[in-house]
Each structure stands twice: as structure tokens, then as C-alpha cells.
Amino acid sequence: MNKVANINLDSSSAGIGRIGGNIPICFLDKKKDIEGFKYYMTIQKPDNPNEYISILIPDSYDAMIANNIYPNCSLKVFTHSFSDESENRSYTLERLHRSSLMGYKEVENETFDFVTQAPNPKLIQDEDYYFKRLEEDGFTFYLQIDEDYYPEDLLSGNYILGYGAIYLYKHNKTGKIMAGFWQYS
Template identity: 40%
Template structure:
């Protein structure tokens, strides 16, 4: 099931208080990851996002070794971890911080039809169709055959112009595409489908 309505989110400095936020990029992962987890060995925290209407949250972790996720860039072998969990505040596990990303909060800034998003910059797009960096079917063909559909996109075109990165773009100025099993309002098994670079 494809959401016809889209929700667009952007990143703002954490010093901008007062606006409700739906997660954060950079910083420490949520507190639920403060307990030791060997499955995250060799991974760094990228971002976390509170899912609408679910009272749940997803956190995304990237392999510390860029070559790993460069070579495993798509389903069914995508090396990027997407973990769903209860809503949680930021934790204290600095060992999982990504040193190139300065923490920013994620806020909702626009609700619109999919057709209105074609040239609009965003950090996160939830719903609608993916805005592909490379329109090549081999990225999503197997996902669709296995019953997955596009859920959300994290796009580096929507990074703030200054203050977020102090190093290279994790996706080479590209985008990460998350897919899920969706049936009406039920969204399950959210995964990293693939990422693309420019």
C-alpha cells in the first residue's frame, strides 16, 4: 500500500527549542541501546525517527566501515540496520556516535500531495513514491516481488547547508530508501531497501 499523502521533515539545530521533534540525526542513539548489544559491534548510529500513529520509533545504524555498506547496498543483503523499538529519549552510549554528524533534531515542516515533492528538498519523506537518485529497477525489483513497498526516504539533498556534517556525506550525496510490509494502516518489518549515490 502506498501512502498518497506525504510528510516532509527537515533537520534543525538542537538549540532551536520549542518545536516538537520527531527524532534526531547524529548524537547518541536512543537510551534503549545503552545496554551492551554485540549485534551493533562495527556499527555507528545515524538517525532515529518516531513513526506516526505507532508510538514506536526506528533507529538506523551504518557500518563503521564504509566499504561494507558500499558493497552491500541493496536488499536482500543491505548492510544498513533499521531497528524498531519503543519510543526512547537520547541515550549516553557515545561509542556508537558517528563522528562526522553533528546532532540535529528532525521536525515536520510540510504535509502535501506526492506531486508537490518533486523539486522540494527534504531530509525525510514519508509516503508517496520514492524520488530516486538512479532510476534502475534492480534496486527495488526483488523488494516488490517479496511484498515490500516504499515507506520512507532519507535524502542528503535535505541536509542543512552548514553545521550538520564535519566530514564526507555517508551516502555520497545520495539517499537511503526504507521499505516495509504495508496493509492499509498496518506497517510492519521496516527495512533498509537500498541506498543510492549521485
Template identity: 35%
Template sequence: MENSNDLLSDRSKALVFMGRKFNDGDTSWIGGNAPTYFDDQKDFQSKYGSKYYFYLSLVNPLNPTMMFTIFFPRDYDEYLENNKYPNCAILLVEHPVSNESSTDVFTNPNMKKYAIDNCGVINNDTSENQIFLVKFGGTPEHIQDKNFYTKELVADSFEFLFQIDEQGYPEEDDFIQGNYPFSYGALYIYAQIKNENVTDPVVGYWQFS
């Protein structure tokens, strides 16, 4: 478990992740099938199975028994128009760690599966000089630094938890076909953070240049 004080309290550090070829035993991934956890979530499948794609699953570095899984609408206009809290159309589910499912209910045919690799802790003030797929903790690196995105989150006592940046996608040509889901942009995940406890994670907003 990482030091949550450095990451989420004084925010002097950040934990960074990159994408790479998937190997047996990897527990966080982007693309491919959703986790087996969702095989038994029949109501979730019924509601979202024909409308959403699986995006990624990341083991929570502060609690390695849990993971964050993100889904986005198949209709680009839906999440373009509903791009921020409290009406962000991108879904985040926190659930017990599970392996990749063999079913393709949520699978995006335009994305291959790659591992999300923990590259270690860096000083937050140096993260702007580093390309990453995921930055956990520290402070967000915005494409558009506008109060418009964070005003309602701050009012409801949400704080930055991690971001996903499309510039950090695996460089292999076969990873993604066609347009990037977020237009070469980034997603920003927020949560209620108090006394080193992280609850109610949500996709706060997404941006592109």
C-alpha cells in the same frame, strides 16, 4: 497520527521533514547518540558496537509510540558493496520511542546532533520541487531509477515507506565533518504494508549520483 491512506495507499500525499537545531523536547534526531533503548540491548551492542555508527531516529508518524532507528557500517566499502535488499548492510530497528542515550557506543564523531522536524503534508506530485531530509509516504524520488534496486523487494511484497535524502541535511557548517556518509545520496526504506498496517521495515537500498 497521519492519514495512512493518503500516504501509503493512494500515495497522493507525502509527509516531509527537515533538520534544524535540536531543542529540549524534540523526539526525532540525526547524529549524536543512539536512543536509550539500545543501552539494554547487550547482544546488539556486542555485535555492532565497534562496527556501526548511529545515523538517525525518527518517530513513526503513523504510530507515535514507536520509532525507526538506523545504523550504518563504519566501513564504507561494506555498505557500498552490500547496498540493497536482501543483503543491505545498513540496519533499521523499529522500537518503542526513547530519548537519546548518554552513552556514545554508536556515536559518529563526524556528525553533530540535529532535530528532525515535521514540516507537514504536501501533495506527492509537488515533492520533487522541495528539498527534504525525510519524505514519508507518497512515491520514492530516485537518484537512479533502475529496476535493479527494487526487483527483489517487489517480489517479496515490500512497498516504499520513506526515504532519507542527504541534500536535506541541516545547512549549518558544524553539522557534518568530512564526506557525507552516503556520498550525497539517499536511503530508501521499505516495509510490508497491508490494510493500513506497516510491518517488517527494512532499508531497501541506498543510491548516490
């Protein structure tokens, strides 16, 4: 069974995370680590409701494209405990409307949504060079975030990932979660 979460444009809904808005408060003392990045989203881990995953993307789309595959994937992934949204707008993606993430619900293996934890990813480009080195280094696919499932009115302007998807991987021994790669159409 897959576990999925979707986007609810009502930003006041109580959910398991959010896309868009300001950085979580826990990042206020990590400004050196996030300089040159914009806040994308935070979501509760599907296998541990006491931990969250936050993803930040580079300011430069060109830098993202040039560094989209492990070991040089430019997206930053942080795990942390719950943290409220800060008032700091310096890292906010202005074209992304703050929205709640709702879920997780169990669905059939073939069913995917904005966030999906599954045994295997649904790749945009099915080439093994995206994941081969990750697997050799002890990482296993963890979950994906897919822009194909954005609702209307979530964005003003271009897609953040070029109508793409982020593929998170988890290390088999350390449990560290990282962006293994991202793809775009």
C-alpha cells in the same frame, strides 16, 4: 500528499526525532546487534507517533557500498518505542552534528525533504533492480531519507552516504520496516 520532516540545527528543539548524537538508551542492551555500526538517526513513524525508527550504518564505507541493495543491505533499521539519548559515545558518528528533526507536515506529492513518506520514492538512480526483488517479496516503499536536504554546518567532512539517500520499505503482511537499499551520487 507526501509527509515531510526536516532538520533543525538547534538540537534542543522538541521535534519528532534527531540525527546524530549517541545511541538511544534502548540499544544499551543490544550491543551485540550493533557492534561494527554507528548511530545515524531516530525518527517517529509518520503513521504511528508511539513508535520510532532508528538507523545505524556500518563503520566501513566500503562495506556499505558492497552491500547496498536488498537482501544484503548493510544498514540496520530498528523500530522501538520512545527512548532517550544515552551517554554512550562508542557508536556516535563524530562528524555528524546532533540536530533535531522537525515535522511531519503534509505537502504536495512532488515535494520532498530530508525525510519523506510518499507513494513513490524520488530515486537518484532509476533502475528497477533496486526495488524489483523487494516488491516480489511483499515489500512496499515506506519512506526515504535524503542527504540532498542537509543544512549547512550539519557535517564536518564527507557526506555519510556519499550525497545519497536511504529507501525504507515495509512488508505488506508483517509490517516489518527495513532498509531496502541506499543510493549515492
